[in-house]
Amino acid sequence: MLFKLLAIFILTLLILIPLGLIRDTVQDRQQHRQDAIASIAASYAGGQTITGPVLVVPYKIKIDEVAQDAEGKKTFRSRNENRQYLFFPKDLQMQGELLPGERYRGLHKVHVYELQSSFNGRIDYQLPSAAQLAADQITLSHPYLAIGISDVRGLLGSPLLKISGQALALEQGAGGLGKGMHAALPQSGLVENGSIDVSLAMTVAGTESLAITPIGDNNRFELSSSWPHPQFGGSFLPRSRSISEQGFRAVWEVSSLASNAQRQLRSDDKTGIESLDIQLAEPVNIYSQADRATKYGLLFVLLTFVGFFIFEMIKQLPIHPIQYLLVGLGLAIFFLILVSLSEHIPFWQAYLAASAACISLLTFYLSQVLRSIGRGLGFGAMLTMLYGTLYGLLISEDNALMLGSLMLFVILAVIMIVTRKIDWYQTAVIKTPQAD
Numbered sequence: 001m002l003f004k005l006l007a008i009f010i011l012t013l014l015i016l017i018p019l020g021l022i023r024d025t026v027q028d029r030q031q032h033r034q035d036a037i038a039s040i041a042a043s044y045a046g047g048q049t050i051t052g053p054v055l056v057v058p059y060k061i062k063i064d065e066v067a068q069d070a071e072g073k074k075t076f077r078s079r080n081e082n083r084q085y086l087f088f089p090k091d092l093q094m095q096g097e098l099l100p101g102e103r104y105r106g107l108h109k110v111h112v113y114e115l116q117s118s119f120n121g122r123i124d125y126q127l128p129s130a131a132q133l134a135a136d137q138i139t140l141s142h143p144y145l146a147i148g149i150s151d152v153r154g155l156l157g158s159p160l161l162k163i164s165g166q167a168l169a170l171e172q173g174a175g176g177l178g179k180g181m182h183a184a185l186p187q188s189g190l191v192e193n194g195s196i197d198v199s200l201a202m203t204v205a206g207t208e209s210l211a212i213t214p215i216g217d218n219n220r221f222e223l224s225s226s227w228p229h230p231q232f233g234g235s236f237l238p239r240s241r242s243i244s245e246q247g248f249r250a251v252w253e254v255s256s257l258a259s260n261a262q263r264q265l266r267s268d269d270k271t272g273i274e275s276l277d278i279q280l281a282e283p284v285n286i287y288s289q290a291d292r293a294t295k296y297g298l299l300f301v302l303l304t305f306v307g308f309f310i311f312e313m314i315k316q317l318p319i320h321p322i323q324y325l326l327v328g329l330g331l332a333i334f335f336l337i338l339v340s341l342s343e344h345i346p347f348w349q350a351y352l353a354a355s356a357a358c359i360s361l362l363t364f365y366l367s368q369v370l371r372s373i374g375r376g377l378g379f380g381a382m383l384t385m386l387y388g389t390l391y392g393l394l395i396s397e398d399n400a401l402m403l404g405s406l407m408l409f410v411i412l413a414v415i416m417i418v419t420r421k422i423d424w425y426q427t428a429v430i431k432t433p434q435a436d
Contacts, residue, residue: 004312007321008305012298015328019297022335026294029339030287036105040207044103044112045154047209049275052147053161053198054215054265055087055123056175056182057190062137084176088262089121089198092216098225100280103207107343111280112207113225114156119200121216126193143185148177148213149204155181159202178270211275214254215261224249227280234277235259252276286342286350289394294335296390301328303411307382310419311370323369327362334358334387348391355387 041047060080067075096117103110128138145163149155152172161168161183174180211234212221226247232238236259238250254276256262264273304327308319334354341350359380367376389407396403 004309008309008324011321011324011328012301012305014325015301015332016298018329018332019294019301019335022297022332022339023291023294025336026287026290026339029343030291033108033287036108037110037207039105040103040110040112041151044207045151045205046207047150047211048115048154048204048206049150049211049213050117050148050204051177051213051215051265051273051275052145052174052180053089053119053121053123053200054146054148054177055125055143055185055196056146056177057085057087057125057127057143058141058175059083059085060139060141085125085127086176086262086266087123087125088256088265089216090124090195091218092119092121092214092220094119094212094221094223096221096223098210098223098227098278100225100227110207111227111282112205113210113227113280115204115206115210117200117202117204119198121198122195123198124195125190127190129192143190144175144182145185145198146174146177146180146182147200148174148180150179150211151206152179152181154205156203156205159200162199164197177265209277209279211277213261213265213273213275214252214256214259215265217256219252219254219259221252221254221276222249223251223278229281231279231281232277233279235274236276238276250278286339286347289347290335290339290342293338293390293394296393297332297335300331300386300390303386304328304331304379304383306415307379310415311375313419317370319369327365330358330362330365351387351391351394355384355391359383359387 060082062078063081064076064078067077094117096115099114099116101112101114103112127140128136132138133140145161145168147159147161159170159181161170163183163185168183168185170181170183172181174182214221214236224247228243228245228247230243230248230250232241232250236252236254239253241248241250259274261274264270305324308324308327311317312319337354337357338350341353344350345353362383363376363380365376366379367373370376370379389403393403393407
């Protein structure tokens, strides 16, 4: 018996090799999908981040400096430094519709979208008076409205920007906001204190994710789509949302008191600006689920080997280590079949086909190994329960820990009940019985 236990232990370690290779294959296929997403984003448009509109007033300020040399002599010099005033919307509203689509790279499907949006806001500004400009030695430059777009290749058609009802010509570049577009304003049109009404209509394409920066003092964003599986993230979640099979509708209401976006845009470091994010999430990520499934592979093998060993102890029917190994390989190859099929058909169909194939093969094989069709069917029923339980764990991600712990408790209880009358001190030799 000790020799058999040692053999089972060694076989279990050997099974870890194909399981590890299969898991590496799953992760490699997942990396191929990420490469497909990057490839489509490189030729289409990546995930988009929209910031704006912002009123930018560049200026030059003359700075007088005092320097001291090694001998203690003071020298005076002046230099000009470029700076800018940023004025954000008092109230910023956005209404948008997200139109989902698909692109393919080989077997891999990537979700893309077109955002049809309309931004409206009022920007209050306060410029220094002529006396302040002269006293501070400031020279104003040409003001402009800037709209930041992380990937300008996604701009579709001709965006329409209006200020107080007057359309303005748009040009590339968003100045201090980075990539995007801007529209020059006549400097004479800005008084010391005033406000302008801004409206912007544009269509932006992107891949999988969309982010919008709440730069206004009061922000209200409404977004609807026919995509039924949105994933909301970023720094702000929707205040209200409704999700159904027909799509979703979400509303964000964000105050500048709750957001650091304005302060971050005024700083030199503009990385990691707070935004609200929407992701076109996949309802079933076949690679993440297959990777999770492979983590249970060793448990499947151990439970099957334990079942074999207990059967040997109770029925005194020897099972050769080679037969243990073949059954373990049959269990391991299930995960490889699952991944390969799920790239072509829905995940549940791939799971059903892979599990049915492996269960049928192992049931047929075990009917010969255990010298009884009934015993083979019994082990086939046990494997069916294991595969069914695993599928429940995969689709119930939030309850996976609870279901897994209950499954292990039930299995341990069954083993204890079945083996409660075995005298392990007397069990030393497994005899070869006659065939049924």
